Amino acid sequence: xxxxxxxxSLILALFVALALGTLGVIGGQQGRADWxxxxxxxxxxxxxxxxxxxxxxxxxxxTNDFSVSYVAQHSNSKLPDIYRIAGVWGGHEGSLLxxxxxxxxxxxxxxxxSRQLPDVMVSRVLAVMGLVAVGFLLFMLIxxxxxxxxxDIPPDGRDLNPLLQDPGLVFHxxxxxMGYVGMAVPFAFSIAALLNGRLDAAWARWTRPWxxxxxxxxxxxxxxxxxWAYYELGWGGWWFWDPVENASFLPWLVGTALIxxxxxxxxxxxxxxxxxxxxxxxxxxxLLGTFLVRSGVLTSVHAFATDPxxxxxxxxxxxxxxGGSLALFAARSGKVRAGGAFSLVSRxxxxxINNVLLTTAAAAVLLGTLxxxxxxxxxxxxxxxxxxxxxxxxxxxxxxxxxxMVLGSYARWKNDSLAELGKKLRPLAIVSVLLGCSAPLLxxxxxxxxxxxxxxxxxxxxxxxxxxxxxxxxxxxWKAIPISYWGMHLAHIGIAVCVVGITMVKGYETEKDVRxxxxxTVEVAGYTFKLTGISEVAxxxxxxxxxxVELIKNGKVLRTLEPEKRTYFSSTMPxxxxxxxxxxxxxVYVALGxxxxxxxxxxxxxxxYHKPFVTWIWGGCLLMALGGAMAALDRRYRRKxxxxxxxxxxxxx
Amino acid sequence: xxxxxxxxxxxxxxxxxLGLAAYFVLNAFESNLVFFFSPTQVAAGEAPKNxxxxxxxxxxxxxxxxxxxxxxxxxxDTAKEMGVSYTGILPDLFKEGKGVxxxxxxxxxxxxxxxxxxxxxxxxxxxxxxxxxxxxAQKTMKTLK
Numbered sequence: 001x002x003x004x005x006x007x008x009s010l011i012l013a014l015f016v017a018l019a020l021g022t023l024g025v026i027g028g029q030q031g032r033a034d035w036x037x038x039x040x041x042x043x044x045x046x047x048x049x050x051x052x053x054x055x056x057x058x059x060x061x062x063t064n065d066f067s068v069s070y071v072a073q074h075s076n077s078k079l080p081d082i083y084r085i086a087g088v089w090g091g092h093e094g095s096l097l098x099x100x101x102x103x104x105x106x107x108x109x110x111x112x113x114s115r116q117l118p119d120v121m122v123s124r125v126l127a128v129m130g131l132v133a134v135g136f137l138l139f140m141l142i143x144x145x146x147x148x149x150x151x152d153i154p155p156d157g158r159d160l161n162p163l164l165q166d167p168g169l170v171f172h173x174x175x176x177x178m179g180y181v182g183m184a185v186p187f188a189f190s191i192a193a194l195l196n197g198r199l200d201a202a203w204a205r206w207t208r209p210w211x212x213x214x215x216x217x218x219x220x221x222x223x224x225x226x227x228w229a230y231y232e233l234g235w236g237g238w239w240f241w242d243p244v245e246n247a248s249f250l251p252w253l254v255g256t257a258l259i260x261x262x263x264x265x266x267x268x269x270x271x272x273x274x275x276x277x278x279x280x281x282x283x284x285x286x287l288l289g290t291f292l293v294r295s296g297v298l299t300s301v302h303a304f305a306t307d308p309x310x311x312x313x314x315x316x317x318x319x320x321x322x323g324g325s326l327a328l329f330a331a332r333s334g335k336v337r338a339g340g341a342f343s344l345v346s347r348x349x350x351x352x353i354n355n356v357l358l359t360t361a362a363a364a365v366l367l368g369t370l371x372x373x374x375x376x377x378x379x380x381x382x383x384x385x386x387x388x389x390x391x392x393x394x395x396x397x398x399x400x401x402x403x404x405m406v407l408g409s410y411a412r413w414k415n416d417s418l419a420e421l422g423k424k425l426r427p428l429a430i431v432s433v434l435l436g437c438s439a440p441l442l443x444x445x446x447x448x449x450x451x452x453x454x455x456x457x458x459x460x461x462x463x464x465x466x467x468x469x470x471x472x473x474x475x476x477x478w479k480a481i482p483i484s485y486w487g488m489h490l491a492h493i494g495i496a497v498c499v500v501g502i503t504m505v506k507g508y509e510t511e512k513d514v515r516x517x518x519x520x521t522v523e524v525a526g527y528t529f530k531l532t533g534i535s536e537v538a539x540x541x542x543x544x545x546x547x548x549v550e551l552i553k554n555g556k557v558l559r560t561l562e563p564e565k566r567t568y569f570s571s572t573m574p575x576x577x578x579x580x581x582x583x584x585x586x587x588v589y590v591a592l593g594x595x596x597x598x599x600x601x602x603x604x605x606x607x608x609y610h611k612p613f614v615t616w617i618w619g620g621c622l623l624m625a626l627g628g629a630m631a632a633l634d635r636r637y638r639r640k641x642x643x644x645x646x647x648x649x650x651x652x653x
Numbered sequence: 654x655x656x657x658x659x660x661x662x663x664x665x666x667x668x669x670x671l672g673l674a675a676y677f678v679l680n681a682f683e684s685n686l687v688f689f690f691s692p693t694q695v696a697a698g699e700a701p702k703n704x705x706x707x708x709x710x711x712x713x714x715x716x717x718x719x720x721x722x723x724x725x726x727x728x729x730d731t732a733k734e735m736g737v738s739y740t741g742i743l744p745d746l747f748k749e750g751k752g753v754x755x756x757x758x759x760x761x762x763x764x765x766x767x768x769x770x771x772x773x774x775x776x777x778x779x780x781x782x783x784x785x786x787x788x789x790a791q792k793t794m795k796t797l798k
Binding site for chain 2: 384
């Protein structure tokens with residue numbers, strides 16, 4: 001019964017979304033206030049239906065209802081509770097449902113926090129998102145219904161892929177989806193602006209916090225995925241330029257460009273078409289990511305579906321969305337374009353340079369991701385593009401971004417003088433170069449790449465501190481400094497922190513594969529690892545060999561690490577669980593490989609890593625997200641809300 | 654500066670940046686494409702002699718031998734076979750009779766040494782390249798019969 005309710009509410013949701021989309025668009029064009037007024041309750045109803053459907057599926061998982069095909073394939077009665085709930089999005093159908101719930105949650109949020117927006121804007125934004133929801137609902141109902149029943153009810157489920165039985169599954173997909181789907185919000189705002197034929201500073205002010213919110217979720221989602229891939233052996237480490245990683249990184253790059261371009265549109269009324277274009281590209285890349293990941297053209301742990309019908313559907317949907325919005329853009333962008341002058345040396349220019357660099361980087365990553373697929377589709381052979389390509393393209397594009405970032409935050413809007421900027425920044429540049437070139441000497445062998453990127457790190461951090469110091473000195477009351485100012489600097493420092501991690505890991509990491517018997521030791525980067533024993537342990541749904549490894553430095557045992565090799569009951573698939581000792585300046589990492597020798601003196605293959613500063617990579621991402629949150633929560637986005645509310649209630653504002 | 658000049662300067666700057674980026678991209682792209690060959694293609698001498706490439710198929714049953722951390726095994730597409738050796742920890746899902754893709758190079762004495770062995774994701778999963786290689790080999794054999 002419960003699964004049928006879930007299915008039924010999906011069908012209802014389709015009609016609600018359809019009504020919301022058509023009434024919103026037509027109502028907006030014809031100026032019908034009564035139709036427009038339906039947008040908010042419509043979005044809320046849609047959310048309620050999607051949430052109900054999601055709860056039904058969760059209930060089916062929780063109660064081990066193996067009559068539901070999807071549950072039977074992705075769960076098992078022995079699965080621990082937490083994975084039984086997270087298992088809802090452990091497969092194709094359920095993750096689409098999660099996608100839909102996220103989309104509806106963004107709509108719900110807009111319907112609640114949009115008092116300051118004119119009704120026509122709200123109804124158009126919600127209508128566009130409603131149409132996107134129609135696409136996804138059709139996709140689910142036609143090709144991937146999570147509530148399909150089985151006629152032969154299996155006694156037990158096939159179990160969740162053991163690779164996915166990890167805390168990472170609980171947090172990474174929802175957060176990433178929140179970000180992916182969040183790109184639909186600035187997209188909807190842009191389409192609404194094109195329909196309105198008006199795009200002004202107010203529009204940018206409404207859109208900015210939403211775009212930033214989506215970007216925050218993407219940032220956290222990607223960094224959690226990176227962390228998961230890092231501690232899971234065999235997934236290639238914290239970043240491997242896997243096509244699926246790239247699929248999430250592309251909207252992030254474009255989203256980063258977008259939030260900065262929106263700043264220019266809000267403050268100066270410039271870059272309007274560019275902003276619109278970026279929001280269209282950003283959402284298109286989110287959809288492309290879904291296509292790549294979900295259609296099975298890329299095989300990875302993320303690809304569940306290999307049903308060609310599904311791929312074709314998403315591809316068609318992609319064509320409709322991208323084609324439709326680009327056509328609208330072509331027809332209407334003339335109306336929203338506006339000229340404002342700015343000189344070659346100004347904040348606008350530096351933001352524009354970084355925008356171009358970020359989008360170029362996105363294009364380069366896209367090329368490397370799509371090229372093998374295109375070649376394969378044209379039957380020209382099979383090939384892959386290795387991480388060295390991405391590394392050698394990405395670094396030269398990102399290092400200048402770090403350089404211009406500082407200029408962008410220093411320079412004045414509209415017009416600044418190069419001489420004056422130079423005078424202000426010269427001491428900073430000299431100190432950064434000195435620190436950046438000497439810091440690698442403390443870490444290990446000197447290399448110019450490490451020195452260059454550490455120089456840029458100091459350049460960013462010192463300039464932020466200097467700017468904050470000046471701001472504090474100049475302002476009478478530090479409370480008057482808007483919170484978004486702190487947010488910007490925090491996010492920029494986050495980039496620097498992240499780059500420290502990447503640079504140090506790339507420059508100074510050590511990895512060793514060794515053969516170890518009981519009592520053997522291996523030395524890596526000043527640490528001694530001693531295998532003292534291996535025991536068999538039983539988990540809730542697996543058996544494991546657990547190694548006990550002492551981590552020794554200067555003759556002192558720091559702690560013991562316990563890497564495991566697990567075999568899950570429901571499949572014969574082995575799983576390696578790594579053991580990591582983490583602190584602020586380094587991680588050491590031990591993984592238990594296969595048994596090389598049985599008998600009286602057994603031996604195992606072991607992998608031992610030393611990764612300096614690796615946690616800074618994710619720490620930096622968290623700082624970026626926190627900075628973004630501070631920027632999105634700035635009072636000025638809400639002050640307007642209060643004022644217009646007061647106005648609508650007849651109170652003089 | 655006149656607006657017209659400014660626009661021109663921006664366009665020139667933009668094109669220059671784009672050109673530079675295109676240079677980096679294509680340069681790196683060329684040298685980092687890794688092509689895939691099936692054991693049949695390798696046997697026919699199609700694989701490059703001193704460039705990294707990928708080979709894939711099934712791990713031949715009974716062909717795995719270990720010498721400490723170095724593992725040697727045979728990759729087959731059911732028509733032709735090819736020996737591969739690899740030093741290090743193999744992925745969890747590396748198994749006899751299952752699909753595998755190995756990336757590496759021929760050494761001077763004609764041995765294929767893998768720097769990376771891919772066999773992952775799921776026990777029923779088969780790397781698409783490996784599956785393709787086996788399918789093609791079996792098709793050719795059928796037509797030959």
